[in-house]
Amino acid sequence: MTQHTKEEAILQVSNVALTYDRPILRDINFCIRNIVRPGFSQGQVVTLIGRSGIGKTQLFKILSGLQQPTSGQVTIHDNQPVKAGDMGVIFQNYYLFEWRTVHQSLLLAAKKNKALAGKEKQTIDEYAEQFHLTEHLGLYPNQLSGGQRQRVSIMQQLLKGSNFILLDEPFSGLDVCMLDKAVELLLQVSLSDDLKTLIIVSHDIETSVAISDTVFILGTEPGMAGATIKKEIDLIDRDLAWQKGIKQEKRFLETIEEIKGYL
Amino acid sequence: MKKIFQPFATINRQTVMIMMAVQVVITLLLWHTLSDGLIPKPGKVAGALVQLLGSKLLFDNVLVSLLLTLKAMLYSILITLLFAYLSVLPFFKSLAQFIVKCRYLTLAGLIFVFTLLTKDGSELKLSLLVFGIVPFFVTSFLSVIVNINQQEYELCKTLGYNNWQTLYEVIIIGKADQVFEILRQNFAISWLMITMVEGLSMSEGGIGTLLIKYNKYNDLTNVLALQLVIFTIGLCFDYLLGTLRHWLFPYSRLKQAKA
Numbered sequence: 001m002t003q004h005t006k007e008e009a010i011l012q013v014s015n016v017a018l019t020y021d022r023p024i025l026r027d028i029n030f031c032i033r034n035i036v037r038p039g040f041s042q043g044q045v046v047t048l049i050g051r052s053g054i055g056k057t058q059l060f061k062i063l064s065g066l067q068q069p070t071s072g073q074v075t076i077h078d079n080q081p082v083k084a085g086d087m088g089v090i091f092q093n094y095y096l097f098e099w100r101t102v103h104q105s106l107l108l109a110a111k112k113n114k115a116l117a118g119k120e121k122q123t124i125d126e127y128a129e130q131f132h133l134t135e136h137l138g139l140y141p142n143q144l145s146g147g148q149r150q151r152v153s154i155m156q157q158l159l160k161g162s163n164f165i166l167l168d169e170p171f172s173g174l175d176v177c178m179l180d181k182a183v184e185l186l187l188q189v190s191l192s193d194d195l196k197t198l199i200i201v202s203h204d205i206e207t208s209v210a211i212s213d214t215v216f217i218l219g220t221e222p223g224m225a226g227a228t229i230k231k232e233i234d235l236i237d238r239d240l241a242w243q244k245g246i247k248q249e250k251r252f253l254e255t256i257e258e259i260k261g262y263l
Numbered sequence: 264m265k266k267i268f269q270p271f272a273t274i275n276r277q278t279v280m281i282m283m284a285v286q287v288v289i290t291l292l293l294w295h296t297l298s299d300g301l302i303p304k305p306g307k308v309a310g311a312l313v314q315l316l317g318s319k320l321l322f323d324n325v326l327v328s329l330l331l332t333l334k335a336m337l338y339s340i341l342i343t344l345l346f347a348y349l350s351v352l353p354f355f356k357s358l359a360q361f362i363v364k365c366r367y368l369t370l371a372g373l374i375f376v377f378t379l380l381t382k383d384g385s386e387l388k389l390s391l392l393v394f395g396i397v398p399f400f401v402t403s404f405l406s407v408i409v410n411i412n413q414q415e416y417e418l419c420k421t422l423g424y425n426n427w428q429t430l431y432e433v434i435i436i437g438k439a440d441q442v443f444e445i446l447r448q449n450f451a452i453s454w455l456m457i458t459m460v461e462g463l464s465m466s467e468g469g470i471g472t473l474l475i476k477y478n479k480y481n482d483l484t485n486v487l488a489l490q491l492v493i494f495t496i497g498l499c500f501d502y503l504l505g506t507l508r509h510w511l512f513p514y515s516r517l518k519q520a521k522a
Contacts, residue, residue: 066417085423095414099437099514108432112423142517160422 004236006033010044010197011164012079016062016072023226024055025062028072030216030229032197035236042242043196045186047208050218051263055227057168059218060201064089064166076164088157088165092172094149096141102152103137106159113161120159127155131185147178154185163195171204183211205259206247213241217262231262303484311488320473321492328461328469329496332453335392339453340446342393343400350405351430359405365398370456374463384464391460396453403445407438440515443508447501454497 009031016028035044050056061067063074065084074082096105103124110120128134131151141149150170157165170186171179190198190211202208209215212235219230235241238255246252266272267282274282291305298304303311315321350359370391377394381387411433419429461471470493477485509516 064421066420084420087421089417089421091414091417093414095412095418097415097418097432097437098517099440099512109422140514140517142514157421 004035004037007036008034010034012075014072016069018058019070024058026226027228041194043190045190045198045212046214047200047212048216054218056201060168088160088162090153090167092168094153098141101138101140106156109156109159115161131155164197166199168201171207187211205256210247307484308487311484312491315488324468324470324473327467328457332457335389336453338393339396339400342397343404346401347404362398362401370395384466388460388464392456395456399449399452407441440508440512443504447504450500
């Protein structure tokens, strides 16, 4: 097993429930801890897996502070309840302001980051080079491909400076080539800072699990209305985290089958 | 050939031009054939149009009407923007909704009230036009606000914007191009109303006054020639406002192309 320690809780979800005309989510409890890996600047990558229509998007919105749960709370940074703006959020279709050029959108985000005061433009240029977007800074979102929009969305949220980045179905609609690039990009982000935490909400089990250190399975239980966390799988304990080419290994495939069994 | 009668078929620009030219020719032929003594034939109307275009009378009257329309449009859009932006504040929402309902008020019954409230014919015409246009402008702009994609607000929230910053980014900046689209779509209403209000105070002239004079003497040839002028000016403004929108807000062209 790769050497590591799990330190303080950086995100705590306690007894979260959401009810509309019927219960959607109930008793959601989980905790994300800061993983320290000697010799690495290793962030956290957590995946929330569940079937379509189970309530993943609602949980995504609650985690991002965009929606208030009916009961319970999500806390970050020394027990502070999460509010909109605390988390970086990347929507499923990589939504960007269509009236802003890429550079303008990035500048809006960078200006929200006090740590970048006075060096916003320089940082944007550096990120743009890193994300291969330098030549696209003057374009509008409608002139970008799906992959380019995704990179701009990720850059925008990184520039905002939040340690948490929530991604809603980041792999849906991507072709095989783009999928590999997206995975590489997310790994690059997770390695950029010790406290950087990616929370991926997805139903693409193989791709999400391959880049995660922890998996939470959202599902329903017999006789109980509303979805809850049915199982937490620590991929580090199983020696499945932070390994390239893990998808071909037998123990990875067994874990995938195990996850499918819970859905 | 078959394609032009197929649902959702795409036809090239050249075919569209030819098709339109054929349709115009057919219309003119039908007009020429079916018009009797009372309705002037197209050739006669064309002659009157040429004569009208060469006269100072038309130029002066069109100028008066255009200036009045532009002035009314300017005031109307300013009032509209004020109420539309304020409509996101609960206190002003009901007021904006009341303005929307004012579309059902008829101007005819209110002319006397406006006459009492204004000091001269020029002010009367302007206030009637503004009163007539604003409800339509506000209706269009409120519909733009209501149909804003929820993700635009959510992106603002995730970027840490407060409600005032969201209002500025999503509605004021984000929908600035729509102001021109509303102007373009509703220019027809103001252009339609100008002929009516100009009939109320004829001292300053205008195409409405001219139209009423021709109508009074049953000069249908000049009435139709003038209608052609009004129609053409309307089309020119439609094109001008559309072009201006794309020039000022280049992303609006991309949005349209994608749609």
